[in-house]
Amino acid sequence: MGDLCETIYAATAATEAEPASVLLPGHDVPLGRYTTVRRLLPQRPRRMVGAWCFVDQFGPDDVVDRPGMQVPPHPHTGLQTVTWLVAGEVLHRDSLGSLATIRPGEVNLMTAGHGIAHSEESPAAHPPVMHGLQLWIAMPEKARHGAPRFEHHAGLPVLEIDELGVTVVVGALGAARSPAVVHTPLLGAEVVVPAGAAGRLPLSRGFEHAALVLDGAAQVEGTTLTPGSLLYLGIGRQELNVHSGSGARLFLLGGEPFAEPLVMWWNFVARTHEEIVEAREDWAAGRRFGTVTGYAAPPLPAPTMPTTRLKARDRNGQTVG
Ligand code: MN
Numbered sequence: 001m002g003d004l005c006e007t008i009y010a011a012t013a014a015t016e017a018e019p020a021s022v023l024l025p026g027h028d029v030p031l032g033r034y035t036t037v038r039r040l041l042p043q044r045p046r047r048m049v050g051a052w053c054f055v056d057q058f059g060p061d062d063v064v065d066r067p068g069m070q071v072p073p074h075p076h077t078g079l080q081t082v083t084w085l086v087a088g089e090v091l092h093r094d095s096l097g098s099l100a101t102i103r104p105g106e107v108n109l110m111t112a113g114h115g116i117a118h119s120e121e122s123p124a125a126h127p128p129v130m131h132g133l134q135l136w137i138a139m140p141e142k143a144r145h146g147a148p149r150f151e152h153h154a155g156l157p158v159l160e161i162d163e164l165g166v167t168v169v170v171g172a173l174g175a176a177r178s179p180a181v182v183h184t185p186l187l188g189a190e191v192v193v194p195a196g197a198a199g200r201l202p203l204s205r206g207f208e209h210a211a212l213v214l215d216g217a218a219q220v221e222g223t224t225l226t227p228g229s230l231l232y233l234g235i236g237r238q239e240l241n242v243h244s245g246s247g248a249r250l251f252l253l254g255g256e257p258f259a260e261p262l263v264m265w266w267n268f269v270a271r272t273h274e275e276i277v278e279a280r281e282d283w284a285a286g287r288r289f290g291t292v293t294g295y296a297a298p299p300l301p302a303p304t305m306p307t308t309r310l311k312a313r314d315r316n317g318q319t320v321g
Helices: 002-015 273-284
Strands: 022-025 027-031 035-041 052-062 070-076 079-087 090-094 099-102 107-111 116-121 129-138 149-153 158-161 164-170 186-193 198-202 208-216 218-220 223-225 229-235 239-243 248-255 263-265 268-270
Touching: 027 052, 035 229, 052 079, 052 208, 052 248, 070 273, 079 090, 079 164, 079 186, 090 107, 090 149, 099 107, 099 149, 107 116, 107 164, 129 208, 158 198, 164 198, 186 198, 186 208, 186 239, 208 218, 208 223, 218 248, 223 229, 263 273, 268 273
Parallel strands: none
Antiparallel strands: 022 229, 027 035, 035 052, 052 129, 070 116, 079 107, 079 129, 090 099, 090 116, 107 149, 158 164, 164 186, 186 248, 198 239, 208 229, 208 248, 218 223, 218 239, 263 268
16 A cells, blocks of 8 residues: 555656645544544554645534543644534633633644643534544744644635635635634645535645545546545646535545644654654643643643654654664
8 A cells, every 4th residue: 555655656746737636534543432533634654734734534523411522631732623513512612721612613722832722512402413624733943842822713704615615724725814823834624515516726825634524425637525534636636526416515634735744643754753752741741731620530641652752753654863
């Protein structure tokens, strides 16, 4: 599989033909006691799309008479978290004192920088269905040691392109730009395709792109895409052809290929094994990440580290150093 994909990418680079698209099925991951999510990134060999380094798709889950999302306080470093909902409500608390309820069509963007802690929960009285995405953006060297911050944007730009309804969550598409602050050239957009509709989305040529479907089924550059898989679209496309017979809700990811190799472990994105060890020790000792108040359960302890050294990997999954 790895060799096949690398052959396709190599051929693309050599001929400058339209890049190949690769369908990457995700896998199910249990998250806490109540939820199973579908992990679409990182995968082998496709670990990133631009600076997007982690994509979990959850639901639609019936949460009537159930707790819904209950993620106790935990730390992050070196990344930004993005929460996007199709249905449901999530209450965010963090160690800066932020308290924000997110609803469909809004975005929560938490920038960890050097360190932050947060919790996420379905409020006690919550809507009957939970459905959405949790994404991480790797922060580049120039920004990752900075101060943490939290943004909630309820008024994202919405535009119509051909017959498609587009909400720009991160970055810019066409004439619309999201107010969310990111640190590398990046795109995140929800695309609603009504039944029987078609359209062409303008893309940045220097970006790599990928698409996923949250609801329904769509034809994306000729490939049928349904929930649970990521369609990697490569680098160098100028536009994306989308249509759907029965209707679909897509999410489009893009960005300039991220050049810095990463060490990802638990909730940390770093560059070396030693940085991960230090972050883990700081969390255990109550340093660096601050305190989340108001969540009804104790913070999550970090898991035990593996006995082997963690290695940095580049965006294609190759170990470095
Ligand atoms: Mn988190």
